[in-house]
Amino acid sequence: xxxxxxxxxxxxxxxxxxxxxxxxxxxxxxxxxxxxxxxxxxxxxxxxxxxxxxxxxxxxxxxxxxxxxxxxxxxxxxxxxxxxxxxxxxxxxxxxxxxxxxxxxxxxxxxxxxxxxxxxxxxxxxxxxxxxxxxxxxxxxxxxxxxxxxxxxxxxxxxxxxxxxxxxxxxxxxxxxxxxxxxxxxxxxxxxxxxxxxxxxxxxxxxxxxxxxxxxxxxxxxxxxxxxxxxxxxxxxxxxxxxxxxxxxxxxxxxxxxxxxxxxxxxxxxxxxxxxxxxxxxxxxxxxxxxxxxxxxxxxxxxxxxxxxxxxxxxxxxxxxxxxxxxxxxxxxxxxxxxxxxxxxxxxxxxxxxxxxxxxxxxxxxxxxxxxxxxxxxxxxxx
Amino acid sequence: xxxxxxxxxxxxxxxxxxxxxxxxxxxxxxxxxxxxxxxxxxxxxxxxxxxxxxxxxxxxxxxxxxxxxxxxxxxxxxxxxxxxxxxxxxxxxxxxxxxxxxxxxxxxxxxxxxxxxxxxxxxxxxxxxxxxxxxxxxxxxxxxxxxxxxxxxxxxxxxxxxxxxxxxxxxxxxxxxxxxxxxxxxxxxxxxxxxxxxxxxxxxxxxxxxxxxxxxxxxxxxxxxxxxxxxxxxx
Numbered sequence: 001x002x003x004x005x006x007x008x009x010x011x012x013x014x015x016x017x018x019x020x021x022x023x024x025x026x027x028x029x030x031x032x033x034x035x036x037x038x039x040x041x042x043x044x045x046x047x048x049x050x051x052x053x054x055x056x057x058x059x060x061x062x063x064x065x066x067x068x069x070x071x072x073x074x075x076x077x078x079x080x081x082x083x084x085x086x087x088x089x090x091x092x093x094x095x096x097x098x099x100x101x102x103x104x105x106x107x108x109x110x111x112x113x114x115x116x117x118x119x120x121x122x123x124x125x126x127x128x129x130x131x132x133x134x135x136x137x138x139x140x141x142x143x144x145x146x147x148x149x150x151x152x153x154x155x156x157x158x159x160x161x162x163x164x165x166x167x168x169x170x171x172x173x174x175x176x177x178x179x180x181x182x183x184x185x186x187x188x189x190x191x192x193x194x195x196x197x198x199x200x201x202x203x204x205x206x207x208x209x210x211x212x213x214x215x216x217x218x219x220x221x222x223x224x225x226x227x228x229x230x231x232x233x234x235x236x237x238x239x240x241x242x243x244x245x246x247x248x249x250x251x252x253x254x255x256x257x258x259x260x261x262x263x264x265x266x267x268x269x270x271x272x273x274x275x276x277x278x279x280x281x282x283x284x285x286x287x288x289x290x291x292x293x294x295x296x297x298x299x300x301x302x303x304x305x306x307x308x309x310x311x312x313x314x315x316x317x318x319x320x321x322x323x324x325x326x327x328x329x330x331x332x333x334x335x336x337x338x339x340x341x342x343x344x345x346x347x348x349x350x351x352x353x354x355x356x357x358x359x360x361x362x363x364x365x366x367x368x369x370x371x372x373x374x375x376x377x378x379x380x381x382x383x
Numbered sequence: 384x385x386x387x388x389x390x391x392x393x394x395x396x397x398x399x400x401x402x403x404x405x406x407x408x409x410x411x412x413x414x415x416x417x418x419x420x421x422x423x424x425x426x427x428x429x430x431x432x433x434x435x436x437x438x439x440x441x442x443x444x445x446x447x448x449x450x451x452x453x454x455x456x457x458x459x460x461x462x463x464x465x466x467x468x469x470x471x472x473x474x475x476x477x478x479x480x481x482x483x484x485x486x487x488x489x490x491x492x493x494x495x496x497x498x499x500x501x502x503x504x505x506x507x508x509x510x511x512x513x514x515x516x517x518x519x520x521x522x523x524x525x526x527x528x529x530x531x532x533x534x535x536x537x538x539x540x541x542x543x544x545x546x547x548x549x550x551x552x553x554x555x556x557x558x559x560x561x562x563x564x565x566x567x568x569x570x571x572x573x574x575x576x577x578x579x580x581x582x583x584x585x586x587x588x589x590x591x592x593x594x595x596x597x598x599x600x601x602x603x604x605x606x607x608x609x610x611x612x613x614x615x616x617x618x
Contacts, residue, residue, distance in 0.1 A: 059584035064600075066569075067593050071600045102479060105451060229506050229531065232558030243531070250534050312450020314478055317527050317538065319508070330527065332513055335450075341594075345509040345527070353561045382584060 024052065027364070031060050035138045035368040038378030042355070042367065049363045054356045058349075061382035069342030074100050074174060074309040077342065082168040084344065085380040087130045090123035090159075091322040093172045098253060099318040099329040100174045101303075103311035112176035112301040113255040118189060118292050119162065119171055120254075121285040125196070126155040127323035128278050132203060135275075135372035139216050144206055151199045154192050161188070175305030189293045193286050200282055207275070217271035221358040221370040224269060231354045235325025235347055237374060240277045241269030247321035258295065259288045271373040278375075310337050324348055324375055344383060348376040453478040460502055464494065483538035491541045492550045495526060498539065499555055504528040507556035508536070510563055512570045516596045521545045522572055526552065543572070551577040569594035586611070 025048075030041040039060035045053040065084060069077045081096045082089035094116055101107065108116065133148035156166040161182050163171045171177065207213045223233065225241045238245060246263045248256040264280030266273030313335040319328035325347025332341040351374050358374075359367045453476035461475045461484070472494075474485035486494050498504040509527040520542035529536045543549060551574035552559040563574045564583040571592035574580055581587060590604045601618060608617045 059582075059586070062584045064593060067598075067600055070594075105479065230557045232507055232556070245531065251536075314450060314453075315513075316479055316481060317509075317536070326508065328509060328527070330509065330511060330525070341513045343509070343511040345511075349561065349565075350558060353558060 023047070029367070031057070036371060036378075037134060037376060038381075040352075040371070040376070040378055040381070042371075044364065044367065046364065051359050051362050051364065051367060054359055054367070056352060056355060058352070058378070059382050061378050063383065065383040066342050066344060069339055071338065073337045074311070074339060077339065078173065079168070079170045081344070082170055083379060084346065084383055085127075085322065085324065085327075085348065085377045086167060087377055088123050088127040088323045089168045090119050090171055091127075091320065091327060093170060094120050094254075095318070095320045095322065095327045095329050097172045097174050098320065099316055099331050100309065100311065102316045102318050103314060103331060103333050104174070104305065104309065106175055106303045106305055108176040108254070108303055109300045110255065110297045111299045112303070114292050114296040115177050115181060115301065116172060117254050117256065117259075118289060118296075119159070119169075121288050121292070122155045122158060122189070122192075124285050124323045125282050126152045128282050129155075131278065131323075131372075131375045132275075135369075135375070136207065136213075138368045138372040139213065141207065141210070141213060144203055147199070147203060147206070151196060154195060158185075158188050158192065161185075173302070174309055176300070176302040178302070180301060186293050186296065189289055193290050193293075197283070197286060200279065200286075204279060208279075214272065216365075216369060217275060217373075219268070220271045220362060220366050221373060222268060222270045223354060223358055227354070227357060228269070231357065232350045233325070233354050235321070235323070235351065235375075236274055236277045236281060237325070237351055237354070239263060240266035240274040242267055247319060247326060253318075253320055255292075256288075259291045261287050271369055274373045308337055310335060319345065322347055324377070324380070325351055346380040346383060348374075348378075348380040349383075352376050352381055451479055456482045456484075464497075468494075481536065481538070483540060485540045485542070488541045488543055488547070488549065491539075492552070492555075494539060495552055495555050498528060498537075503530040503532045504535075504537065505531055507552065507558050507562075510552070510559055510566055512566050512572055512594075514570060514594065514596045518542075519544065522570060524549050524566070524572060548573045548575045550575050551580075553577055568592070571595070 025046040027044045027046055028041065029044055030036040031039040033040075036042065041057040041060070043055045043057065044051055063083075065080060068080055072080070078093060078096060081092040084092050097108075129148040129152040133145035136144035159169050159171070160166045162185065163169050163179055171179070223237065223241050225238075225243050227233075228238045228241045228243060234245075242265055244263050244265050247253070248261075249263055261284045264277050264284065266277050311333040313333055315330065315332040317328060317330040319326045321327075326345065327347055328345030330341075330343035330345065331339050334340040355370060355374065358370045362370070456475040456477040461472070464472050464484075465475075468486075468490050471487040471490040472484060473487060474483075476483060484494070506529045507526060508529050509525070511525050511527075513523045513525070515521055515523065522543050522545065524541050524543060526539045527536070528539070541549065549572060551563055553563065554576070560578065561583060563577055564580060566572050567574065567577075567580055568582040568584055569592055582589065585593070586607060589607055591598055591602065593602075603617050605616065608614065
């Protein structure tokens with residue numbers, strides 16, 4: 001009653017300015033949102049449509065993969081790793097098998113290594129196709145989704161013929177491969193290569209010079225190389241920033257040193273460069289496939305591995321270049337049949353941490369583009 | 384072998400008291416009691432003789448032929464660190480071609496900073512932990528790092544007791560932020576100086592830290608499940 005009534009708000013001129021300056025909006029995005037590629041929740045702090053900051057809430061898909069690993073034998077845990085990055089299951093299996101092989105001090109025979117490389121590169125292509133389709137759809141281009149998924153089918157058919165499964169393949173075993181290639185495997189891969197290269201041109205025709213695509217992606221979500229390294233970002237995102245680093249070259253595993261391929265890099269580190277890098281990577285994968293399928297040696301496909309896998313006590317960290325970045329496994333063995341500790345170093349989890357830095361100052365619509373360009377799979381982020 | 388799963392560090396979800404008699408019997412029944420001491424006895428001696436890390440790993444089951452053994456990691460950098468920190472560098476070894484350092488928790492931040500600034504380990508690959516419930520220093524916290532200029536990978540480990548804190552590495556590598564949050568979430572290890580140490584994968588109100596060995600695989604925060612999911616049990 002006795003308080004004087006504050007009438008300053010009636011002064012419309014000043015009110016307008018203060019109103020615009022001081023209002024922050026907190027907007028919740030996800031976890032059920034088509035552009036978050038799964039169950040990612042992002043809390044956005046907005047000024048109008050400008051993003052001031054973000055916070056990621058993850059864990060909706062947490063299944064405790066590392067805990068499961070401690071309670072399964074080495075061989076039993078192998079199929080579980082396929083369920084982390086489910087669009088690149090072959091790569092997950094490769095990383096795990098190689099790490100256990102390191103612990104056992106065995107190496108897969110040459111023929112198995114070639115089969116592994118062929119399947120892993122096919123898997124890289126299929127993973128990038130899922131990325132391309134969904135990323136383009138997020139930005140508003142519908143056609144690439146159908147193109148990419150149509151052509152991905154050819155990869156999945158090869159997987160299915162090889163091991164009976166299309167997605168969670170469980171293609172490799174500790175010590176090599178369990179399945180010999182089927183009749184016509186080489187022809188199928190060759191046919192896929194010659195089929196796929198023109199398709200890549202088709203994707204590029206749709207997007208690379210498309211004005212809407214270029215405007216929506218150029219200069220969006222820039223990551224400088226030093227930021228990438230500080231944030232531990234790997235894979236195509238790192239290479240698009242101009243860092244020429246690929247584990248297949250820098251610390252070659254399997255038989256990658258036999259092949260002639262290039263590491264595509266970008267210059268600006270923006271969404272457009274990451275698009276170009278991934279497209280170029282698919283071309284390089286085709287090159288590897290063409291060389292591998294010509295040079296595939298004969299011989300056994302399984303190294304001498306005991307029936308019951310009991311690696312000597314010790315610990316090993318091993319990582320491979322998965323389609324999304326450095327996928328590492330750290331396994332501690334206590335000499336028993338079960339791993340004492342399995343740690344997965346997921347590329348998606350670490351890359352997602354860069355989201356905040358990338359979207360600050362951008363618009364809400366760009367957040368969608370940046371989530372797409374990071375190419376995360378929530379099954380791997382949450383494990 | 385009947386006692387194959389009774390190795391020094393075998394997985395056991397039972398309380399320690401239950402496991403103790405079996406463990407005490409193991410060295411007696413084993414043929415090489417001298418070569419296979421329980422881990423709890425092997426660990427403290429390692430810190431006393433830093434330049435002789437001959438048997439830092441608990442050997443496998445006695446009957447098994449010993450696998451590869453860690454060999455000392457000799458390099459200019461290690462010698463330099465030893466000179467400066469003395470017994471703070473508890474171990475510097477190479478196992479299966481991979482190098483690692485075990486350092487005292489007190490000098491951890493300095494060593495990590497030197498790894499980045501002087502040795503060029505500019506990329507922190509991973510932060511994780513391992514739980515050894517039978518040891519005095521229950522937790523090993525690990526930093527996996529990589530050097531772009533040198534194309535080299537190494538690990539730095541430190542051992543802490545349950546409840547002890549570790550200084551955060553966020554100011555050295557930004558990427559440690561989420562990785563340390565995950566270690567906190569899964570093991571309950573607190574990182575001092577972390578900008579926002581809270582759970583990352585599990586719900587904020589969850590009780591318990593699942594990757595500790597005493598957390599059974601079927602264990603769950605029943606109360607949380609009942610309140611938040613409206614079901615009797617998540618199993």
